[in-house]
Amino acid sequence: MRMKRLPKDFYEQPTLELARSLLGHYLVHQHPTGEIIAKIVETEAYLGAIDRAAHSFGGRRTNRTEVMFGLPGHVYTYQMHTHTLLNVVSGPVGTPEAVLIRAVEPIQGQALIDQHRPGLKPVDQTNGPGKLTKALGITMDLYGHSLQHEPLFIVEGEAVTDVEAGPRVGIPNTGEARDYPYRFFERTNPYVSKYR
DNA sequence: CTGAAGATGCCCT
DNA sequence: GGGCATCTTCAGT
Numbered sequence: 001m002r003m004k005r006l007p008k009d010f011y012e013q014p015t016l017e018l019a020r021s022l023l024g025h026y027l028v029h030q031h032p033t034g035e036i037i038a039k040i041v042e043t044e045a046y047l048g049a050i051d052r053a054a055h056s057f058g059g060r061r062t063n064r065t066e067v068m069f070g071l072p073g074h075v076y077t078y079q080m081h082t083h084t085l086l087n088v089v090s091g092p093v094g095t096p097e098a099v100l101i102r103a104v105e106p107i108q109g110q111a112l113i114d115q116h117r118p119g120l121k122p123v124d125q126t127n128g129p130g131k132l133t134k135a136l137g138i139t140m141d142l143y144g145h146s147l148q149h150e151p152l153f154i155v156e157g158e159a160v161t162d163v164e165a166g167p168r169v170g171i172p173n174t175g176e177a178r179d180y181p182y183r184f185f186e187r188t189n190p191y192v193s194k195y196r
Numbered sequence: 197c198t199g200a201a202g203a204t205g206c207c208c209t
Numbered sequence: 210g211g212g213c214a215t216c217t218t219c220a221g222t
Contacts, residue, residue, distance in 0.1 A: 044203070053203070064218055079217050080204050087203090100203060130204045140217085170203050198222080208212080 003028075004156040008148060011073030015090040015097040018072075019045040020184050022088070024160035027104060030151035031137040036109030038126060038136060039157050042102040042185035042192045044168045046087070048095055052177035053168060056096035067144045068096035075145040075152065077138070083130025086138055088147065088154075102129045102169070102183070104136075105191040112137070128193045162187040169193065 006025060011018060022040050029036045046054040048068065055078075056065045067076050068089050076087035076098050091097035104126045106113055113135045117125045126132040133139070138152070147153045164187040167179050185192045 046203075055203080062219065078203085079215095080202060081213090081217095082206095082215055083204050085203065102203090128205070168203070174203095198220105200220095201218090202216105204214105206212105206214090209210090 005148070006154045006156060008073055011088065011090060011147070012092070015045045015047055015099060016182065018088070018090050019043040019099045019182065020163060020165075022099060022101075022154070023163060023184060023186055024158045026107060026155045026157040027101065027136070028153055028155055029136045029138060031109075031112060033115075034109055034112045036112050036136050037107040037155075038104035038132065039107055040101055040103075040154075041105050041160075041189040042183070044100040044102055044184070045090075045182040046098050046100065047182070048091060048097040051097075051180070051182075053171040053174040053180075054097070056098075059096070061096070065096055068098050069094060070144075071146075073147050075142050075147065077133075077140050077143045079140060080130060084133040084139055085129045086133050086142075100129060101132065103127050103185070103189075103191050103193045104132045105189060106135075123190055127191045160186050 048056045049059045056068050072090050074089045086101045087098040117135050126135045165181040166183050168183045
C-alpha cells in the first residue's frame with residue numbers, strides 16, 4: 001500500500017475545505033500491539049471564535065482549548081463522558097479552529113479493532129466519533145501530538161466524489177450554529193454515523 | 197474544593 | 210425515545 005504522509009501545508013487550508021479534503025484519506029495509528037489504518041468518511045468543522053458550537057467560541061482560551069491556538073495539523077483530543085474524541089487542529093496560529101473526525105472505515109488491522117471493540121457488527125465498530133477512537137486505541141495521551149510523526153498520522157488515501165454536507169450532530173443548544181452545514185460525509189459509505 | 201455540563205454511546209422500555 | 214454511565218474541564222465559592 002502506498003503510504004504518502006499528508007504534508008504540513010495540507011493542514012493550512014481553510015477549515016471548511018480541510019474538513020472536506022480529509023474525506024478519503026487514511027488515518028494511521030501505530031498501536032503498541034500493531035498498526036491500524038482507517039479511511040476518514042465523516043468530519044465536522046468547528047470555526048473557533050465565530051462558532052458558538054466550538055469550544056473556542058469567542059476566543060475562549062483554556063488549558064483544554066490551548067492546542068487549537070497553536071499550529072494546524074496537531075491533535076486535539078478531549079473527553080466526552082466515557083469517550084475520547086479526535087480532532088485535527090486547523091487555522092493559523094492564534095486562530096482556534098479544528099476538524100472533528102466523526103467516522104472511519106477500517107482498511108487494515110481488523111483483528112486489533114475486534115480486540116478493542118469485540119462482539120459488534122463491523123459497521124458499529126467505527127461509525128461514530130467515540131467509537132472510532134476506542135477501535136483505533138486513541139486516547140488523551142495524544143493531546144497536542146503532531147500528525148507529521150508517529151504513532152498517529154494521516155496518509156494519502158482515495159478520492160471521494162459523492163460528498164454531502166449537512167448540519168452537525170449533537171449540538172442542540174448552540175443557537176444559529178446548530179444549523180450550519182459544517183458536517184461532511186461520503187454519502188454512500190455505510191460507516192457514516194447514522195442519525196440526523 | 198465543589199459541582200455542573202458535555203461535539204457520546206449503550207441499554208432499556 | 211429516555212436514562213445513565215463516568216471522566217475531564219472550568220467557573221464559582
